[in-house]
Amino acid sequence: MHFAPLPYLDPGSGSFLIQLLIAALLGLGVAVRASWGKIKGWFGIKPKADEDDDESAE
């Protein structure tokens, strides 16, 4: 039997709402960057390697 773990941190109401707002705004940027990457792809420009797949982190 599986018990789903309850979130043990309180995300906080204000923190939750402001997060949605910021994320919505910045999410747009991510979408634009992704589309821009695709457009560049049509012209044969390769995207930069994903830094998080590097062997070493900061």
Next chain:
Amino acid sequence: MTNQPNRGQLPASFRDPSGFLFSRDGILYRQVNHAYEREYARLMESGLYEKLVKAGLLIPHVELDPSSAKSEAAHKVIQPERVAFISYPYEWSFSQLKDAALATLSIQRRALKVGMSLKDASAYNIQFVRGKPTLIDTLSFEIYKEGQPWVAYRQFCQHFLAPLALMSLRDVRLNQLLRVYIDGLPLDLASDLLPSKTRFNFGLLTNIHLHAGAQKKYSGAEVKSRAGTMSKQAMIGLIDGLDSAVRKLTWNPGGTEWGNYYDITNYSNAAFEHKKQLVREWSARMKPTLVWDLGANNGVFSRVAGEAGAYVVSSDIDPAAVEQNYRHIKEEKTENLLPLLLDLTNPSPSIGWANEERDSFGGRGPADMVLALALIHHLAISNNVPLPQVADFFAKTGKWLVIEFVPKADSQVQKLLVSREDIFPTYTRDGFEAAFKQRFKICEAVNVREAERVLYLMESL
């Protein structure tokens, strides 16, 4: 389903019902509870664990026979690699905290790729392992459901972004507020203390100032349908935004107490080299596993003591020196040295629930060997600690002591006495030896070449 308090369960490990740490016969284990079965499986089977461990971002562990569990709630028992020395965010320099913040965000990005998310972003879950910030809580991951916000967002802002912003833009010493606020800086306080120009910085305006405002406005308000409102793209935008806000914060050491101590001190090159040679010889002879270099400045002698393989905690009171030390180990990829910000006249106390969550500095000892080079005059003269009490302190702190006696004639001591009455008649070589002989056997006493100082190797009685 939650774990009952257990004998041997570590006092810092009680908040999360997913599992807990316990120690048995001096070895540290983590129990993974049934409640966390699905998450643990995803972490291990998705390749996330392996990727994070390979990148040095997560502590490696081995799985043990579950029969060694502490309680019936156990799904598995794991034995994480032992961290050589646990340190806390109020003991880190600016770049140490910054790198810990970036590591947390990097882990979150990698987790999102396999449908997981960090359920906490506590700075206390990050430790320096082989010189790099590493997540030590294997149970910090939850299954990510698209639409769900980042439950650890507030904690990230309080533990990382707010203190970094204050250190960078107000005063680097404000990291000491973390010693008071164990769950990170209250954002309204950070917002008040930050210069008003930070309202023109998008990352700080939104994640600190507006965040603090929203917390105040909606305090205690019920937020309906907390799920299904934040796309994955938006989550990535949030994480990228935090990453860029953190990266923009900088602090450069300079113009502080010891920043260029070795340039202004009265050592000749020969004296300096002689001291290095003695530290090298004695640490090779005593073969300590753990060395505490107290008053280490930028860590020159810590490096020498570490040559024989010891793990060296290299502490200093000056944020600039600790910062330089950390930058140095990063550049050199040194794995066995931990720069630490510590005021020896008021070392980290034990704090948190029942005063047991975060250990005092002394409670994390004793060390096998303590280095106290060019330190005694600061304790005995600047801080007025009588020599017998200095000896008592060191005797409790480690087995072997390498200590330098700096006589009154030394210009560094003269500087300390220039503005005050000399009320230290016993501060002489004889007085020093008499006090320390009560607690130590003096094994060696060597006059440092071209200097009036004496270096001692002592063993505590």
